[in-house]
Amino acid sequence: MLNYSLRRLAWAFPTLLLLITVAFFMIRVAPGGPFDSEKNLPAEIEQNLNAKYHLDEPLVQQYFRYLGQILRFDFGPSFQYRDWTVNQLIAKGFPVSLSIGALAMLLSFTLGTGIGTIAALRQNSILDHGLMGFAMLGISIPNFVIAPLLILVISVYMGWLPSGGWEWHWRNMVLPVITLAMPVTAYIARLMRGSMIEVLHSDFIRTARAKGLSEITVIRRHAMKPALLPVISFMGPALAGLITGSVVIEKIFAIPGIGSFFVQGAMNRDYTLVMGVVIFYGALIILFNFLVDLIYAWLNPRIHYK
Amino acid sequence: MRFCLFSLFLLFNLTALAAEKLVRGLGPEPDSLDIHLAQGVAALNVLRDIREGIMTLSEAGEPVYGVAESVSLQAEGRLVVVHLQHNLSWSDGTPLRAVDFVHGWQRAVTPVTAAANAVLLDAVENAKAIRQGTQPLESLGIHALDEYTLEIRLNRKVPWLSWLLAHPVSFPLAGAGGTSRDHRAGPFNGAYTLKSWTPNDRLVLQRNPYFHSSDSVSMKRVEYVPIPSPNTELNRFRAGELQLTETIPPARYDWLQENYPNELKVHPYLGTFFLGLNLRRQPLSDNNSLRRALLLAVDRDKLTALVLASGEKPAYSLVPPGIGAYQQQYPGGAGDKQSLREQTARDLYRLAGFGEGNQLHLELRINSSSTHRRMALAVAAMWKQTLGVVTRIVHEEWKVFVNNRNQAVITEVFRGGWIGDFPDPVTFLSLFSSNNVQNWSGYHSLRFDNLMALAEAETDPGQRLQLLQNAEKQLLDDVPMIPLYYYVSRHLVDQRVNGYTANTLDIHLSRYLDLEER
Numbered sequence: 001m002l003n004y005s006l007r008r009l010a011w012a013f014p015t016l017l018l019l020i021t022v023a024f025f026m027i028r029v030a031p032g033g034p035f036d037s038e039k040n041l042p043a044e045i046e047q048n049l050n051a052k053y054h055l056d057e058p059l060v061q062q063y064f065r066y067l068g069q070i071l072r073f074d075f076g077p078s079f080q081y082r083d084w085t086v087n088q089l090i091a092k093g094f095p096v097s098l099s100i101g102a103l104a105m106l107l108s109f110t111l112g113t114g115i116g117t118i119a120a121l122r123q124n125s126i127l128d129h130g131l132m133g134f135a136m137l138g139i140s141i142p143n144f145v146i147a148p149l150l151i152l153v154i155s156v157y158m159g160w161l162p163s164g165g166w167e168w169h170w171r172n173m174v175l176p177v178i179t180l181a182m183p184v185t186a187y188i189a190r191l192m193r194g195s196m197i198e199v200l201h202s203d204f205i206r207t208a209r210a211k212g213l214s215e216i217t218v219i220r221r222h223a224m225k226p227a228l229l230p231v232i233s234f235m236g237p238a239l240a241g242l243i244t245g246s247v248v249i250e251k252i253f254a255i256p257g258i259g260s261f262f263v264q265g266a267m268n269r270d271y272t273l274v275m276g277v278v279i280f281y282g283a284l285i286i287l288f289n290f291l292v293d294l295i296y297a298w299l300n301p302r303i304h305y306k
Numbered sequence: 307m308r309f310c311l312f313s314l315f316l317l318f319n320l321t322a323l324a325a326e327k328l329v330r331g332l333g334p335e336p337d338s339l340d341i342h343l344a345q346g347v348a349a350l351n352v353l354r355d356i357r358e359g360i361m362t363l364s365e366a367g368e369p370v371y372g373v374a375e376s377v378s379l380q381a382e383g384r385l386v387v388v389h390l391q392h393n394l395s396w397s398d399g400t401p402l403r404a405v406d407f408v409h410g411w412q413r414a415v416t417p418v419t420a421a422a423n424a425v426l427l428d429a430v431e432n433a434k435a436i437r438q439g440t441q442p443l444e445s446l447g448i449h450a451l452d453e454y455t456l457e458i459r460l461n462r463k464v465p466w467l468s469w470l471l472a473h474p475v476s477f478p479l480a481g482a483g484g485t486s487r488d489h490r491a492g493p494f495n496g497a498y499t500l501k502s503w504t505p506n507d508r509l510v511l512q513r514n515p516y517f518h519s520s521d522s523v524s525m526k527r528v529e530y531v532p533i534p535s536p537n538t539e540l541n542r543f544r545a546g547e548l549q550l551t552e553t554i555p556p557a558r559y560d561w562l563q564e565n566y567p568n569e570l571k572v573h574p575y576l577g578t579f580f581l582g583l584n585l586r587r588q589p590l591s592d593n594n595s596l597r598r599a600l601l602l603a604v605d606r607d608k609l610t611a612l613v614l615a616s617g618e619k620p621a622y623s624l625v626p627p628g629i630g631a632y633q634q635q636y637p638g639g640a641g642d643k644q645s646l647r648e649q650t651a652r653d654l655y656r657l658a659g660f661g662e663g664n665q666l667h668l669e670l671r672i673n674s675s676s677t678h679r680r681m682a683l684a685v686a687a688m689w690k691q692t693l694g695v696v697t698r699i700v701h702e703e704w705k706v707f708v709n710n711r712n713q714a715v716i717t718e719v720f721r722g723g724w725i726g727d728f729p730d731p732v733t734f735l736s737l738f739s740s741n742n743v744q745n746w747s748g749y750h751s752l753r754f755d756n757l758m759a760l761a762e763a764e765t766d767p768g769q770r771l772q773l774l775q776n777a778e779k780q781l782l783d784d785v786p787m788i789p790l791y792y793y794v795s796r797h798l799v800d801q802r803v804n805g806y807t808a809n810t811l812d813i814h815l816s817r818y819l820d821l822e823e824r
């Protein structure tokens with residue numbers, strides 16, 4: 001197990017290097033540069049700017065300079081937000097994205113597995129169809145439709161919760177977390193229902209029931225763990241997706257997370273910011289996948305990592 | 307019970323506190339709060355609250371003395387002597403002296419600073435040469451004669467000097483500020499100091515007790531919240547979280563007029579939207595009749611009233627209204643009825659060699675935005691209906707568009723537009739000078755260039771305006787662009803806000819604003 005973990009971690013480095021290289025050259029291929037704007041700069045000012053940020057060097061030299069920086073965990077200065085380094089921007093935005101993402105994950109996991117289990121136990125009943133229909137709605141309605149509706153009703157008409165903005169306060173988190181969690185909850189509920197139904201039909205459950213265990217004990221002690229397996233393997237990418245993919249939510253609720261830097265960075269050709277966020281996300285996804293594999297092994301006795 | 311009372315007390319306290327702060331929408335996240343690097347409107351607005359120059363702007367957006375006690379012009383306006391107030395200090399308590407301006411201006415033009423707005427200081431003696439690295443820094447035409455007196459030497463009289471002296475690029479800096487200094491930390495010399503700044507979240511400003519007119523500043527605390535999406539900003543305004551928005555969603559204009567008639571403030575803004583015509587390429591080069599036909603075929607009343615429908619004013623000239631004594635110029639036909647204009651357009655189109663058998667195929671290039679899309683579709687439809695022109699609309703992402711427009715190799719008709727730095731016709735007209743880097747059309751007219759040069763040398767204000775008016779007339783006759791509409795500023799202002807005065811520059815310093823308690 002330890003051996004496996006170390007090997008997996010060792011693989012992370014070439015993966016990241018590949019990611020860095022592809023991202024570095026891709027963003028440079030995009031037309032336009034960080035300092036192009038409505039107002040053209042006089043030539044000498046543009047030269048000075050390029051010299052200041054080493055953009056006048058050959059691309060390969062810039063690439064190796066950048067690799068050197070990353071080894072020191074220095075993502076460099078942002079080209080667009082010139083008072084900030086990329087490290088500072090990520091340090092400010094990540095805790096916000098992480099808390100919203102993690103809360104949304106927690107909510108979807110609890111609700112999703114609960115709903116899925118209930119639906120599976122009442123398979124093909126009205127309750128089952130009702131819950132799954134609801135889940136289908138959750139998956140199909142995009143969050144840029146849900147969010148403004150929630151804001152309109154809860155914030156503008158009722159005045160119960162703030163319509164946006166960020167303070168480290170639960171009031172600011174409720175609406176974005178709900179919006180973000182909705183499709184994931186629905187997806188988990190469907191996954192959970194499917195796998196629970198499958199598990200409930202397997203031999204070891206029949207044995208457990210035959211021993212005279214109560215239905216609750218059967219579910220809790222025997223069915224839950226194997227039924228959770230597909231949900232767990234979905235959770236790694238889902239959590240990464242929740243943290244990284246909340247761009248729309250961040251925009252609608254005016255939340256100072258990291259996702260907006262990704263989009264703004266790309267639009268502004270803010271090379272360092274885009275690269276910083278890409279590498280950071282990349283590392284995060286690798287980490288989550290790794291963790292999920294470990295949890296998976298712990299839950300599933302049939303899996304042995306060598 | 308006791309807990310309930312306590313909560314009530316807390317709640318009451320919180321609402322009482324709320325009235326002590328004013329929350330303003332900022333639009334996009336400011337690019338920098340370094341006075342020499344800041345370019346965006348958002349950053350400049352915040353900078354005007356936390357810093358102040360020789361001049362500042364009044365409630366009505368007119369230049370008035372800032373840290374200066376008096377400013378006098380000598381030697382036909384080429385020598386400016388500034389006397390500073392004597393009670394000035396920075397927000398850390400250290401005195402503000404004339405030499406701080408010298409430090410600031412020197413840093414602005416130093417090549418390593420690479421300040422985009424340094425060009426605004428080009429009229430200062432040697433500024434341009436220093437920027438280009440051919441003169442030493444000390445030769446810059448600004449000197450501190452003593453602690454309170456500044457002497458500024460200019461290459462020529464600058465008609466917009468008082469505006470320039472109110473622009474952040476000309477503000478003072480405490481001590482010899484190196485390029486690496488953290489300008490977020492201050493010290494500041496404006497009505498407010500920057501207390502905290504979280505990117506994409508908020509900038510918190512606190513009243514500066516060291517500000518010379520601190521007694522007249524009513525709001526203790528001002529928060530700027532960057533909200534790039536106008537819809538989100540509107541929601542937050544409606545939920546009572548903002549008292550002043552940066553803009554409105556254009557599509558909600560009618561709805562806002564109906565539902566928020568007292569809050570909605572629409573006012574002419576110092577900007578013109580136009581379609582540029584690339585004169586370096588066929589079919590538009592050397593064909594004045596064709597360009598004029600395209601110009602006349604666009605029904606700007608319809609465009610602004612029905613298509614854009616969010617307060618814009620139809621434009622027939624480059625220089626927008628509201629610039630002092632400058633008389634707006636209109637090309638021939640501007641006052642005619644649209645039906646007559648269209649008749650003339652058809653005649654000119656035929657004269658230019660096009661007609662039913664020989665359709666003109668044009669490309670109209672815009673950067674993607676819903677407003678531009680609607681504008682482009684409407685213009686293309688008008689050209690098609692009136693003249694039979696087949697227009698292909700090309701949408702491009704912002705940076706791609708800007709790049710193509712600058713290169714002027716593949717453009718034909720393209721989205722143009724300009725927001726003036728100062729309320730002076732030159733900021734608009736100089737766009738079309740032969741040697742201007744912004745001359746996207748490649749317009750080149752000896753007469754126009756001559757008139758602009760004469761205006762630059764002219765010291766009599768009346769004569770100068772006359773020359774500029776003639777220059778614009780020439781420009782409009784040559785049709786290197788089609789003016790479509792003048793920009794307007796659009797804000798929602800809570801009715802509890804006092805001191806808000808709409809102005810053409812659309813600059814509203816927080817020091818003049820006051821929020822009534824609920």
